[in-house]
Amino acid sequence: MATPGTTVSSAQSRVSARIAGITPSATLAVDAKARALKAEGRPVIGFGAGQPDFPTPDYIVEAAAAAVLDRANHGYTAAAGLPELREAIADKTLRDSGFDCDPSQVLVTNGGKQAAYSAFATLLDPGDEVLLLAPYWTTYPESITLAGGVPVQVTADESTGYLATVEQLEAARTERTKVLLFNSPSNPTGAVYPREQVEAIGRWAHQHGIWVVTDEIYEHLVYDGVKAESMPVVVPELAEQTLILNGVAKTYSMTGWRVGWMIGPQDVIKAAASYQSHLCGNVANVSQRAALAAVAGPLDAVARMRAAFDARRKKIVALLSDIPGVECPTPQGAFYAYPSVKAVLGKEIRGERPKDTVALADLILREAEVAVVPGEAFGTPGYFRFSYALAEEDLVEGVNRVARLLAEAE
Known part of the structure; x- marks a missing residue:
């Protein structure tokens, strides 16, 4: 703990430059913020998490449960x-x-x-x-x-x-x-x-x-x-x-x-x-x-997940592409859409003129209660990453909220 009177800069010097220079994971940060707002009772829909929204298959969990009881694994x-x-x-x-x-x-x-x-x-x-x-x-x-x-x-x-x-x-x-x-x-x-x-x-x-x-x-x-x-x-x-x-x-x-x-x-x-x-x-x-x-084991579980992701992929691309100023190429893999929102930046939305996607993402979270990851996190400002690893009803509602907010852009 820093002693009383210690300045911020001197406290930071206690950490190596190598570690102090690390940028925290933006995707995990967005997910954490969405979870915190949900815990406060706000109906936030999060598109930040890069993980499947399905449980680990039962046969894998059962193998782990058996392994816990095996002394060789201790x-x-x-x-x-x-x-x-x-x-x-x-x-x-x-x-x-x-x-x-x-x-x-x-x-x-x-x-x-x-x-x-x-x-x-x-x-x-x-x-x-x-x-x-x-x-x-x-x-x-x-x-x-x-x-x-x-x-x-x-x-x-x-x-x-x-x-x-x-x-x-x-x-x-x-x-x-x-x-x-x-x-x-x-x-x-x-x-x-x-x-x-x-x-x-x-x-x-x-x-x-x-x-x-x-x-x-x-x-x-x-x-x-x-x-x-x-x-x-x-x-x-x-x-x-x-x-x-x-x-x-x-x-x-x-x-x-x-x-x-x-x-x-x-x-x-x-x-x-x-x-x-x-x-x-x-x-x-x-x-x-x-x-x-x-x-x-077999690949049956991933086949089922892939079918669900495919349906969501088509849905989210269609919804995003209908938003004026948003350009969304169709992804061929993973479970992310990465639309360009460059045409929206600088326009007035509820009294603000977000100049970059960090500011626009913050505005969307505050005003539409939707969490997205700005392109700055991926080295390309002007874009958002939407993970479609979430329930389809939440996906539709979340993108529609974004669409309604961006429709106010002037």
């Missing part, structure tokens, strides 16, 4: 993950994406966030640059900078369906470029790169000796017959300079169980496992047993 286990889970993840990866790997190439992590941070901590030296496709998930730039790297933003907008090109990547490449961070299906846009574009980007990365960290956690949440292509499958020669990130959170509605993984060359995975042995020891064994039941 102590430390291997830092890299339970051997049987690493094997099951390798099998699941071959089944789902066609990427063939040995269990020794798998590192089990405390969720996808730790997988992302561990990937950059293992690959980067201070000053190494990472090409960061924007709009991006809020945790990516923080993971890069905490590891000593420098994020270099490469932005794609709604005119290209939020898909970056090889030409853009080449323009951003320097002698310090070490890694390309690739995410398809994308959070926050729902964009899915077609095979030919995945191949072009992969061949470009291989040609220039650039590592690829590819986040595939939304691989099963795709629509309209679209397929999520795994870059090292499309470009096999890239496998020795690729790390694949994934986890059970989205596919099996297991965000709270905190199990993710990283797949890559054995020497890199061995180094990352050594790092993890000091960072956290091992992932909770009960959660690992639940993840084992998930990845070794």
Whole structure:
């Protein structure tokens, strides 16, 4: 606790510049604010949470319940993950994406966030640059900078369906470029790169000796017959300079169980496992047993979720597209819509003229009691992210509230 008379600036100096420079997760902050207002009795509808609104399937919960009673799960286990889970993840990866790997190439992590941070901590030296496709998930730039790297933003907008090109990547490449961070299906846009574009980007990365960290956690949440292509499958020669990130959170509605993984060359995975042995020891064994039941089991649950998300996707795109000044490309994956609201900014709404999407989101929360995440959190001001992982009646009511408020814009 700061002593009486301590100034704010001197109190802040007690925290390292590295940690003080972290921007808190905007998505979690919006969700927390929505929950707090709901607790006060206000009828807030939140579009902030990036998690399925379905329960974890029963057979997974039952596996965890049985694991609690097994004494073997009460102590430390291997830092890299339970051997049987690493094997099951390798099998699941071959089944789902066609990427063939040995269990020794798998590192089990405390969720996808730790997988992302561990990937950059293992690959980067201070000053190494990472090409960061924007709009991006809020945790990516923080993971890069905490590891000593420098994020270099490469932005794609709604005119290209939020898909970056090889030409853009080449323009951003320097002698310090070490890694390309690739995410398809994308959070926050729902964009899915077609095979030919995945191949072009992969061949470009291989040609220039650039590592690829590819986040595939939304691989099963795709629509309209679209397929999520795994870059090292499309470009096999890239496998020795690729790390694949994934986890059970989205596919099996297991965000709270905190199990993710990283797949890559054995020497890199061995180094990352050594790092993890000091960072956290091992992932909770009960959660690992639940993840084992998930990845070794069927995909029936995700098929049901995907059908529900698909119906909501069509509904939210139609509703948002009907709002004057809002442009909403149709997402092909994940469970987010990412409309542009640039045409609304600066217009008068209830006596205010919000100049950016942070101010507009605040106005919408106060006046319409709807929580959305502004595009600034994803590196692209002028947009909102709407998660459609909520009940359809709330989705419709929430977007209609936004529509009524924005209709007042002059």
